[in-house]
Amino acid sequence: MSRPSAGNRKSTAGRSIKGEYIETDTGNKVSRRAKIEGTPNIMLAGRTVIMADVHLRGDLHRTADSATSSSNTTISMGKYTVIATGCTIHPPSRLSRGIMHFYPVKIGDHVYIGPECHVSSISIASHVHIGPRCVLGPFSIVKENVRILDGAVVPQGMVIPPGVVVGGSPARVVGEVPEGWGASGRAGETVEGGELRELVRSIRG
Amino acid sequence: MALPFPYTYFACPCTETTSFSSTTDPYSTEPAGGAAEDEESTFHSQSPRANYALYPLEHLLYCEDCHQIRCPRCWVEEIMTWYCPSCLFEYANSMVKSDGNRCTRSCFNCPLCMSNLSIVGQNEETDKAQEGSHPLDKGQQATGPYFLHCPYCSWSSVEIGIQFDKGKEIYDQLQRIKNGGRVVMSQKDKEREQLKLRRQVSRGSISQFEEPETPKATEKESYPPDDRDLFANLNAFYKSQILESTGGSALGGAFGALSDYGISSPGTLSRIMSMYGSNLGPKRGKDKPAPMREAQSEMEGVRLTKDNDEEKIVESMQQMGWDATTSQEQRREHPDNMDATLVSDLRPVPTLLRTKRSKRCRTCRHILVRPEPKVASTRYKIRLLALNYIPSLRLRPLTAPAALGTGTPTSSVTASSIASSVSLDAIPPARSLSLLLTVHNPLFDPIKVTLATPSLTPPLRPNAPASRSRVTILCPQFEVGASGDVWDEALDVGAKESREKSIKDAAAALESNASGQKQAEAGKVWERGRNWTSVVLEVLPGVVNSPVPTARFAGEDANVLEIPLYVRIEYETETGPGEGASAVERAAGGIKERKEQRELEYWCVLGVGRIAQTA
Ligand SMILES: [Zn+2]
Ligand SMILES: [Zn+2]
Ligand SMILES: [Zn+2]
Ligand SMILES: [Zn+2]
Numbered sequence: 001m002s003r004p005s006a007g008n009r010k011s012t013a014g015r016s017i018k019g020e021y022i023e024t025d026t027g028n029k030v031s032r033r034a035k036i037e038g039t040p041n042i043m044l045a046g047r048t049v050i051m052a053d054v055h056l057r058g059d060l061h062r063t064a065d066s067a068t069s070s071s072n073t074t075i076s077m078g079k080y081t082v083i084a085t086g087c088t089i090h091p092p093s094r095l096s097r098g099i100m101h102f103y104p105v106k107i108g109d110h111v112y113i114g115p116e117c118h119v120s121s122i123s124i125a126s127h128v129h130i131g132p133r134c135v136l137g138p139f140s141i142v143k144e145n146v147r148i149l150d151g152a153v154v155p156q157g158m159v160i161p162p163g164v165v166v167g168g169s170p171a172r173v174v175g176e177v178p179e180g181w182g183a184s185g186r187a188g189e190t191v192e193g194g195e196l197r198e199l200v201r202s203i204r205g
Numbered sequence: 206m207a208l209p210f211p212y213t214y215f216a217c218p219c220t221e222t223t224s225f226s227s228t229t230d231p232y233s234t235e236p237a238g239g240a241a242e243d244e245e246s247t248f249h250s251q252s253p254r255a256n257y258a259l260y261p262l263e264h265l266l267y268c269e270d271c272h273q274i275r276c277p278r279c280w281v282e283e284i285m286t287w288y289c290p291s292c293l294f295e296y297a298n299s300m301v302k303s304d305g306n307r308c309t310r311s312c313f314n315c316p317l318c319m320s321n322l323s324i325v326g327q328n329e330e331t332d333k334a335q336e337g338s339h340p341l342d343k344g345q346q347a348t349g350p351y352f353l354h355c356p357y358c359s360w361s362s363v364e365i366g367i368q369f370d371k372g373k374e375i376y377d378q379l380q381r382i383k384n385g386g387r388v389v390m391s392q393k394d395k396e397r398e399q400l401k402l403r404r405q406v407s408r409g410s411i412s413q414f415e416e417p418e419t420p421k422a423t424e425k426e427s428y429p430p431d432d433r434d435l436f437a438n439l440n441a442f443y444k445s446q447i448l449e450s451t452g453g454s455a456l457g458g459a460f461g462a463l464s465d466y467g468i469s470s471p472g473t474l475s476r477i478m479s480m481y482g483s484n485l486g487p488k489r490g491k492d493k494p495a496p497m498r499e500a501q502s503e504m505e506g507v508r509l510t511k512d513n514d515e516e517k518i519v520e521s522m523q524q525m526g527w528d529a530t531t532s533q534e535q536r537r538e539h540p541d542n543m544d545a546t547l548v549s550d551l552r553p554v555p556t557l558l559r560t561k562r563s564k565r566c567r568t569c570r571h572i573l574v575r576p577e578p579k580v581a582s583t584r585y586k587i588r589l590l591a592l593n594y595i596p597s598l599r600l601r602p603l604t605a606p607a608a609l610g611t612g613t614p615t616s617s618v619t620a621s622s623i624a625s626s627v628s629l630d631a632i633p634p635a636r637s638l639s640l641l642l643t644v645h646n647p648l649f650d651p652i653k654v655t656l657a658t659p660s661l662t663p664p665l666r667p668n669a670p671a672s673r674s675r676v677t678i679l680c681p682q683f684e685v686g687a688s689g690d691v692w693d694e695a696l697d698v699g700a701k702e703s704r705e706k707s708i709k710d711a712a713a714a715l716e717s718n719a720s721g722q723k724q725a726e727a728g729k730v731w732e733r734g735r736n737w738t739s740v741v742l743e744v745l746p747g748v749v750n751s752p753v754p755t756a757r758f759a760g761e762d763a764n765v766l767e768i769p770l771y772v773r774i775e776y777e778t779e780t781g782p783g784e785g786a787s788a789v790e791r792a793a794g795g796i797k798e799r800k801e802q803r804e805l806e807y808w809c810v811l812g813v814g815r816i817a818q819t820a
Contacts, residue, residue, distance in 0.1 A: 137356065144583045155320040156356035161290040161559060162583050170320035170357040173290060173559070179574050180263030180590045191263075 020052070021203065029203055043076040045109070047200050048083075055088040060102040074102065078109035078126060080196040086116040092138035103139070110182075110196045114150070121154075125162070127182050129192040145181050145193060149174070210629035210815070211600040211640075214259035215591070216248060216808040217276035248769045248808035249663050259810055265591035266573040268566040272803060274591050279567045286561040288580045291321055295580055296558060307555035311375040313353055316535060316542060316551035320357035324372055327351065351375075353553050365549055376555060383431075384550060400441060402504070430503060432544065439506025440478075446497040447475055518546050596644045596652065596685065596774060600811050602629065603639040603741060629814030632746050632766060640742040640813065641731060642678075646685040650776045656681045656740070657771040665749055665764060665816070674816075675745040676768050679727050688736040744768070750819045766813040773806040 021029040026046035034050045036042065038058030050056070061074045074091050083089070091102045105119065108126035113119060117130055120138040124130075128142055131150035136142070141159045148154070149167030160166055165175040182193030190199040249255055258276075266275040287296040289308035300309075313322040327350045351369040353362040362368065366386040369378045381388055430438070474497070500507045522530055531545050539554045564574040575587040632638065646652050658676050665672040732739040749764050780799045 153357075157323050158321045159291050159293065161288070161293060161580070164290070164559075170318055172319055178261070178264040179266065179564075179585070179588055180592055183263060183590060183592065 021049075027200075029200070038074060041072050041074040043073050045077060045079045045081075047079050047197075048077050048081045049200050049203055050083050051085045051087075053086045054083050055090075057088070057090045060091045060093065061104075062102055073104055075105045075107075077107045078111065080109055080200050081107055081111040081113075082196055082199060083113050084115040084117075084132070087113050087119065088117075089119045092120045092122060108144075110194070112192070112196060112199075127193050145177055147177055147181075147193065210812055211602075212812040213262070213598045213600060214810045214812070215262050215265060215274070215595075216255070216258045216810070217260065217265065217274050217279060218807050219276060219279040220258035248771070248810070255810070262592045262595075262597055263590070266564065267589050267591040267594040268569065268571060268573060269589060269594075270569045270571045271566060272805065273568075274595065274805075274807060275564075275566055275573055280564045280573055281567050282562040282564050284560045284562050285576065286578045286580060287558045288561070289556055290559045291556045293580050301558065306558045308558060309376045309555070311373055312556035313375065313379075313553040314538070314556055315355035315358060315360050316538070316554055317360045317548070318355060318358040319538065319554070320355050321556070322353040322355055322362075322553060324351050324369075324375065325354045325361075326372060327368070362553060365551070367553075379553065384552060400445065404445075430508075433541075435503070435506050435508055437506075438504055439500055442500050442505040443474055443478060443497075450497055521547060593647050595805060595807070596646050596648075596654065596772070598770075598772070598809060598811070599643040599645070600742075600813065601641050601643075603641045631817040632814045634746050634748045634816050634819055636746065638744045638746060638813075640744060640811075641739050642742055642811070643737055643739040644683075644685050646736045647688050648776060648778075649687050649689075650778045651687045652685050652774045652776040654683055654685055654738070655773040655775075657773075658768055662747070662766070662768055665747065669749075672747040672749050674747040674766055674768075677743040678740065679743060680730050680740040683730050683738050683740060685738045686734070686736045742768070744813065746816050748819060749816050764816045764818060766816050768811040768813060770809045770811055771806070772809055773804065775802070775804045777802055 020031055020033065022032060023029050024044070024046075026044070028044045028046060028048045028050070030036070030044075030050040031052040031054065033052035034054040034056070036050070036054075036056045036058065038056075038061065040058075041061050042056055042058040044050075056075055058074050061072050075089055077083075089105055089107075091105050093100050093102045095101075103122055105121060106123045107113075108124060108128070110126055111124055111128045111130075113130045114132035114134065116132055117134045117136065119130075119136045121136045121140045121142055122138075124136075124142040125144040125146075127144055128146045128148070130136070130148040131152070133151045134148050135153045136148075137154050137156035137158065139157045140154045142148070142154075143160055143162040145163045146160050147165045148160075148171070149165065151169070152167045152171040153169035154160065154166065154171040158171065160171075161173070163177050163181070164173045165177055166172060167174045177193060182191060182195070190196055257278075260276055264276075266280060267273070268275050284298075287298070287301050287306070288294060289296070289310070289312050291312035292308065292310055294308070294310060296304075311324060314320065315322055326348055349370050349372065351372045352367065353375070355361070365384040367379065367382050367384065368386070369375055369382075371378065383389055503509075525547065529548050531542070531548055531551060535548075535551060536542050536545060539552070541552050542550075542554070545551045561576050561578065561580065563572060563576065565572055572587050573589045575585060576582070577584050577586060642656075644654055656678050658678060660677070661673040661675055663673070664670060730738055731741050744766070746766055777800050780801050
């Protein structure tokens, strides 16, 4: 797989390709070049951005025998959440008595997932900023106000507590986000961990 | 952690107490420059010391009583909550005091790679994805025996011969299992046992210097006690000694009094031991008891080194090779692993607890930050952020219309991804560069801003005056309007868009046509909004042609054009109600709104970009 300069495309792409984004009634912006499988199983809360070459594996839902649960949602995303180019969201799975079981992925509001990340977390809370090229292992849990540094590898089942900075491979807590995390944005600006309204608004097409 | 260009760092004024001005040159290799201007009070952005004074604005707090910026050096922290970062269980202070600062439930880190370990049931071992500790697993809990498994490097506690009967309370279970699977008594049981034995010894039923003939003694022969055992033995030994000496007859007299200062005296010992937090028997009276004897056997906590001990270690290292030996990081992770020479000696590391802390001003002790104590809550009861009290500064190149395209050029989220016609990672040297500095006012009062900068930035190389960049602020004094409420802010967005468009047009005109309408003029503000003002900075970047000379210049800081900027703000504000005036006075209407003049000054560093190196 070669995806040259996938990271640099994200803001200029809207200009270079006419009508790259399909905008839904609730204001979701989904790139025509995103690869989305199992669309009925994916819930977008509105004003969510899915950029080019994002691969959403909505088709990986719980097996038929466990369909007792009413909804079949496999991937849900909150408001103003941005999935940058080349990311894969792959629901985590577990083999039990020879049958593969998949578990849904839940992503909160104002979450930014950088380019070329692989996400198999069970939940990512709100105001989380994930740098480029991170791997979030199966069943990992990311709490609120977390910053994940570029290229971090979060091992399977790791719980990242609220308000910390993690990095490295395997990822460890390397610091804490400042008290002003996400609070320094003025009108018309976007800062890490802050509200992503402006960023979502600026993506056109 | 370097921020993407352009960035702004703020220096807390508390750094002024530690002098930057002893020499005009941060590097002692260069003689003091002959520059005419007074550099006595210039902030040296290139000084190695500056790293400890500069913070992004969102890291700083503000004390409302001192009217001053506060940084980690001038606030004090108080622990509110201890919690395990893995299971998010909150530990009471008393528990931390008695059990230490690690999770005592079932959270462990891999002794090899420090990843979190998962608990795996043996019967599910074939399923690699199985992971017992996960909440989703409750329905289909695996059955024992259990072991700890690292999902990152695949280390398993089976490798060191440790398995568990239950899938929970792993910490307690692990305490009773040695590497290799040998089950031992827990520490408390052992202490009780030792005390009983010692009582027998002191009663004379067993001779003091003979190992008592119990099954335990034979066990000890085959397995030498570890450090934990020895410490427990030693601790128990001294406890019993103190008990004996205080409980026994109060002999002593003059010699006893003298010997109380010796190392072997019970007084000294009980002092030392109370320092390490163990509770001792009843407080001694004034009478000085007899000195105690020293520990003599393994049972009393003394380990005698055998001749072949080290030979054995060397031998096993030779046999098993480099990969089987532990790294320094692995040994440092936990006291249990400090003496581990081989990987097979390592034990799983209980997860270190984390804390939630409140912060106080070091000067006036007022609280600056107080989070809600619950781990799950990310809210604050008190949070005095500096960014709500001091103007923020945003820098961007003015000569690059493309950079203004996306509407959020100053955002750190997008800054790195914007294709800019002037790459801030390679600024052409000796070519004039216009920068736009926008000052945002978060206060509800209009402020008067005075900016100053040394006309030449600090040199990027020793003995290379050409590497200094020339900086001119075209309009160093201006006013910024007051901040409004959220609604105004929202309405301002539209205005900002149109403003951006005008900047884009103007900048384009500036580029294409030197005599364009919008020219940056000295003494004039470039643009003004409701609570922001932009001014133009002209920079003539220095020339860097020598390669990076020493390690001190290398790394991410090499060739970075940083402008030290002095900011001074003045404003008039109403003092809060009740301050200085009584209710009666105010009701009488005798007192008008009290105005108070405030001023604040501090240094900033504007990180413009990296100067391209000429060959
Ligand atoms: Zn300070
Ligand atoms: Zn825990
Ligand atoms: Zn490991
Ligand atoms: Zn104070």
